Amino acid sequence: MLNLQIKWKRQVVKLLSMIVVLAIIAVLLHFLIEFASSNFPVIVPYLNDIYLATDAAIVGIGGYFIIGILKRIINVYLLGKMEASTARTLSFFIDIALYSILILVILAALGVNLTGAAIGGAVGGIAIGLAAQTVLSNVLSGALVTGSKTLKAGDAVLLISWIWGSPIIGETTKVGVLFTEVKTINGNIVKVPNSAFLGNTVFTKLEGENSLVYPLQITVNADVPADKVMEKAKNYIKDELSKQKIPYPEIYFTNKTGGTNVFTVILHFDNLNMLNSLLSVVNNAFDKAYWDTKNEVSKT
Template sequence: MANGFWGEIRRIIIVIIAAVAIVIAAGYIFDFIAIYEPVLIPYREYVLYAIAAIIIFGFAHIINKTIGVFIERASSRPGRRNFRGLYTLFRALIYGGAIAAFLAYIGINLTGALIGGTIGGLIISFALQNTVSSLLSGLLLSSSGIIKPKEPMSFYSWLFNSPVVGEVLDVSVLTTKVLTTDGLVTDLPNTALLGQSQFTSLINGDRLSYNVLIGFNPDVPIRQIINEATVSIDKIKENIGLLEHHSFFFSKTFNNSSVKVIFFFEDLGKFNTIVHEITTAYEEAYWKVKNKMAEDAKKPSGSVP
């Protein structure tokens, strides 16, 4: 029996070494093929994850069978206790460990989830649900080509404090990595992008475009504000990299009036400067018109301005 035991241990070690070699080799092989078929690049992670899943659960199956054989042999010998009841526990631990290993491999942190007991099981089940959802979301995003690396885009969702604007760096299994116009790299969950977000490409022909909404108190004529702001923006547009801009009276309510400004530019690095200057121009225009209205109201009704 001892020889059989060590034989199984040797087989398990060989399987581990072979599994690591297969994963490494698969990565190199896929990279080589992707040189000639670049369309396969977005699927690299999915292929490696699929291979890893097969290996991990195949390895778990081998361990499960090995332990099952030894427990069966030990329980079948006369005068020995029946250990078959432990087999169910071992099997749950083995496959639970395989699931945890796979989740850790794809980047899910289960440190807080592996507490044990009912709470740990519930947390793991929720983690699995979110992981499967993220996997499907990532597959849809990468395969559909809606979001592509190196493309400037804006992302808006009630989940974010403000719109995320920047260049897409990568669409992975769980997240979409974006280099924002603030110079920060942020990871947007794929599950948040599909069904809960609006994302728009900034590419408009051979240039980029974006629009901002600017709100005011409705106590000043919007047309005068637009005229004043347009003059101010035209004076500085060449200095800030602004190609073209158009303003529209967008909406009006009891306590707010809104102007939509659509602007065109070429350099995403100047996005923040352009938005700042446009917003500042409209704020200054508002107060200029408002102060002029206040001064005119103080003049005698018969005076000539």
């Protein structure tokens, strides 16, 4: 962290020094041009053009070096913390933005009226912006996700969104420029747009203190006592998991809605590949507990 601060301060000092040097050069050149005009009257009619050309040259050359310094500052504080492919793509867009600004500044230094160009460019900019909105949203979202270390390869995640219906449960294999790849517990690879992480998706890391954690909700018809169903389900789950030497889950009766009872089962496991078998054990246990309880109730 200290090294980053030292690098950042050095680059800022270079940037300020460059601006001061450019200002001094501009003043000296203007003085020399004025001195030359007094000795060579032939250049007086072109004096304004010479001033403009000189300013544009100073802006262009100085701007090139300033952009280099700004890019180093951005690399230290932003791009250096990102995944390589995301950093390269974002660096490309930053280059376009910085050099576009430099061109505009050079044109302004040459005395070009940018108002008409800005009006015409605004229309084209809106059209291009709308077309590129999704791509840029994914790129920026990917930059934020990787830059903040919110998500990285190897993370076990749960993604819930109304866009795709069923939750996506799996392990992140790659956080790319536009998409994040997740290998699901069923073995297939799903590519999730990066914008989903900052938009319409509930994103949860399946990380507990000492293990992976997955909250599972079980819904059972409320035509039988909830306490009896939960007691039987606990016993069935305990019997099955003790054989596999898997930690016993936490089970709660969390809600009663209309004609259903809702139970929450907090599963603890070390490997994401274990989740499917755990889900099968829990679902079967509650199903068996429900029907056993229902048969008992019907006999009384």
